[in-house]
Amino acid sequence: ELKVEQNPLFLSMQEGKNYTIYCNYSTTSDRLYWYRQDPGKSLESLFVLLSNGAVKQEGRLMASLDTKARLSTLHITAAVHDLSATYFCAVDSGGSNYKLTFGKGTLLTVNP
Amino acid sequence: DSGVTQTPKHLITATGQRVTLRCSPRSGDLSVYWYQQSLDQGLQFLIQYYNGEERAKGNILERFSAQQFPDLHSELNLSSLELGDSALYFCASSVAGAKRGQQYFGPGTRLTVL
Numbered sequence: 168e169l170k171v172e173q174n175p176l177f178l179s180m181q182e183g184k185n186y187t188i189y190c191n192y193s194t195t196s197d198r199l200y201w202y203r204q205d206p207g208k209s210l211e212s213l214f215v216l217l218s219n220g221a222v223k224q225e226g227r228l229m230a231s232l233d234t235k236a237r238l239s240t241l242h243i244t245a246a247v248h249d250l251s252a253t254y255f256c257a258v259d260s261g262g263s264n265y266k267l268t269f270g271k272g273t274l275l276t277v278n279p
Numbered sequence: 280d281s282g283v284t285q286t287p288k289h290l291i292t293a294t295g296q297r298v299t300l301r302c303s304p305r306s307g308d309l310s311v312y313w314y315q316q317s318l319d320q321g322l323q324f325l326i327q328y329y330n331g332e333e334r335a336k337g338n339i340l341e342r343f344s345a346q347q348f349p350d351l352h353s354e355l356n357l358s359s360l361e362l363g364d365s366a367l368y369f370c371a372s373s374v375a376g377a378k379r380g381q382q383y384f385g386p387g388t389r390l391t392v393l
Contacts, residue, residue: 200382209281209369210384255322265373266312266335267382269322 169194171258173270180246180277188273190239190256199239200267201230202255210255214241246277282306283372283385291391297358300388304351304372310334311353312373312382313345317366328353360392 170193180186190199198217202210214223216232216239223230227250229242239256253274257267282305292298304311313325324337328347339345342360347353357364367389371382 202384209386210371211281212381212383215381257322260335265310265382266324266327266337267314268324271321 169196169258169260169268171256171268171270173256173273176271176273178273178275180243180275182247182277182279183245185245186243188241188243188254188256188275190241190270192237192239192258192268195234195237196258196261197232197234198259198261199232200257200259201239201241202257204253204255204272206253213254243275246275248277248279251275251277281383281385283370283383285368285370285385285388287388288386289389289391291393292360293393294360294362296360296392297356298360298390300355300357300368300370300390302353302355302370302372302385304353304370305383308372308374308383309351310373311347311351312371313339313353313355314369314371314384315366316369316387319363320366322369325355357390362392365390365392 172191201213214230219234221232227244232239253272255272257269259265284303286301309330312327316322325339326345327335342358345355367387369387370385373382
């Protein structure tokens, strides 16, 4: 059974600082997704990583995937308050269906 | 706005009752997925339909069932409701083709069982 572990689960940062969220998964997969969720809201797709070594950047967020290490990272550069949210990584099981297994999420709070 | 719609937005009901949640996928998407989000279990995959046929099943209880209709909208039926069924239920859709796995989530239905 595919397991996805995120750490840290809670992250309190000061504005302007950098930090990294880690996502480890237990079985071979080359498809990993990052989502953002604001309180009481839906999931917003941030990044789709589809191959080993994939790196995607959007604003202050950068995601990467190392399929050999079964590890993805979400790096936050010079955090701002608007980045406060819960971030989820998700891995699909492969094969003929594309169901996603989610990590528990990282609650990020950026303080002024 | 992802283009996925879900109704109702909120649902409050009593234990033992039955409810139906509805989802309309993005135009052109053939796959519909249902997820449950709760504080205890996090985000859990329930079931997937592709073009009217069940494709994958996750941690879906026997009291729950789903279907996808010819117009591709989907319904999730929850019966004999228990307090622990209170959660946010999301529907997602995808093309399930060239953009493998890219799932777009609806706004969710918040179910409260009293």
